[in-house]
Amino acid sequence: MKQLGDLAGVFAYLSLLTVGGGMAAFPELKTLTVDVHHWVTFPQLLHYYSLGQLAPGPNMMMVASIGTVVAGLPGAAVALVAFFLPTGVLTWGIGRLWTHMQTWRWRPAIQTGLGSVSVGLVLAGAVIMAKGAVVDALHAAIAAVVFLLLLKTKVNPAYPIVASGVIGILAYWLAGIG
Amino acid sequence: MSDPAPTAPPPTVSLARLFWVFFVMGATSLGGGVVGYLRTGLVVRNRWVDDVTFVELLSISQTLPGLNATNMSILVGDRLRGGWGTIVATLGMCLPGATLMIGAAYAYGIGGDDPWSKAFLHGIAAGALGLIVVVMVQLGAKVLKSLADYLFVLATAAAVAGFGVQVPYALIVAGIVAIWWHRPRDRTPK
Structure with missing residues (x-):
């Protein structure tokens, strides 16, 4: 029960930080799940996070994986509800008020101001993620190539990400890099 | 698959149909980019919302x-079928990915x-990092307009990733400063 309570607290808190997308919560996600609660190791967190980018639907369904690791199916259910309910209720409420706020003078200021802060949070998340994901020159090259490919073409991101995994396997097979 | 529904808002949609359409989008939107799938499903195929409303809700x-x-x-479900619509649409969107990620954990x-x-x-972690940076660049291209905006980005990122400032503090402090910087000032307050 204690673990279900911890899961609920951690993911409800994280959900409120997802301004501008799931990556904005990544720094706190790492601190809480790896350093504070020791539910997963940093490499495991990166693996789940990356698998979550491949899964269809919202890109943070990996919270269900962490919940499963901690407490099985009940853990997954608690993590999902905690992660989606608080912001869900907030969005639902504000969505109903929004039409009244259309002419509110502060609305553009909030949208632009929070926009730049959320880009900053995503950048912080990417830096922390890079510390774990870029383990050698090969993986730096993979990240750089995927970045350029997705920036310049309209290819579905799932393909280059799966290809990255295949390259990882090939490198391990051919050169023992893993 | 496309109902001959009229374009007049808000069309009548059964909860079962609402669930199904969101479930299909939740199951097929591989590789992120969910917004594109949402537009195809909601605006183009079913005509549940028009493009102006879609951009507004986004x-x-x-x-x-x-x-x-x-x-x-949540927003589209609420618009079409109120509170129950919200619940049904969100469940449909989340169920496929959640099931897969629970399976992935086992x-x-x-x-x-x-x-x-x-x-x-x-x-794939290295590949996903490439994706994150692209998403960030695209988001940045849309919202960053002045030098000050870039400074807010760097200050927030440095505080969190460089100095270990907790995200809520960074979010509140940088958020207030950035919102204040963009405060409305072209007209006198009401």
């Missing part, structure tokens, strides 16, 4: 905390420590 989704995909499910428990799995997972 801007609410992006401003508020929460993921774009679930925030959009599979990881069995084979995650295998060196071949690790080699694969390290590879």
Whole structure:
């Protein structure tokens, strides 16, 4: 029960930080799940996070994986509800008020101001993620190539990400890099 | 698959149909980019919302905390069928991915420590990092307009990733400063 309570607290808190997308919560996600609660190791967190980018639907369904690791199916259910309910209720409420706020003078200021802060949070998340994901020159090259490919073409991101995994396997097979 | 529904808002949609359409989007939107799938499903195929409304709802989704995909499910579900519509649309959107990621956790428990799995997972982690940076650049291209905006980005990122400032503090302090910087000042207050 204690673990279900911890899961609920951690993911409800994280959900409120997802301004501008799931990556904005990544720094706190790492601190809480790896350093504070020791539910997963940093490499495991990166693996789940990356698998979550491949899964269809919202890109943070990996919270269900962490919940499963901690407490099985009940853990997954608690993590999902905690992660989606608080912001869900907030969005639902504000969505109903929004039409009244259309002419509110502060609305553009909030949208632009929070926009730049959320880009900053995503950048912080990417830096922390890079510390774990870029383990050698090969993986730096993979990240750089995927970045350029997705920036310049309209290819579905799932393909280059799966290809990255295949390259990882090939490198391990051919050169023992893993 | 396309109902001959009239374009007049808000069309009558059964809860079962609402669930199904969001479930299909939740199951097929591989590789992120959920917004594109949402537009195809909601605006083009079913004509449940028009493009103007879609962009408006998307801007609410992006401003508020929460993921774009679930925030959009909540807003569109509410618009079409009220509170129950919200619940049904969000469940449909989340169910496929959640099931897969629960399965992934069990599979990881069995084979995650295998060196071949690790080699694969390290590879996709590097690839996913590339994706994150692209998403960030695209988001930045839309919202960053002045030098000050770039300074807010760097200050926030440096505080969190460089100095270990907790995200809520960074969010509140930088948020207040950035909102104040963009405060309305072209007209006198009412």
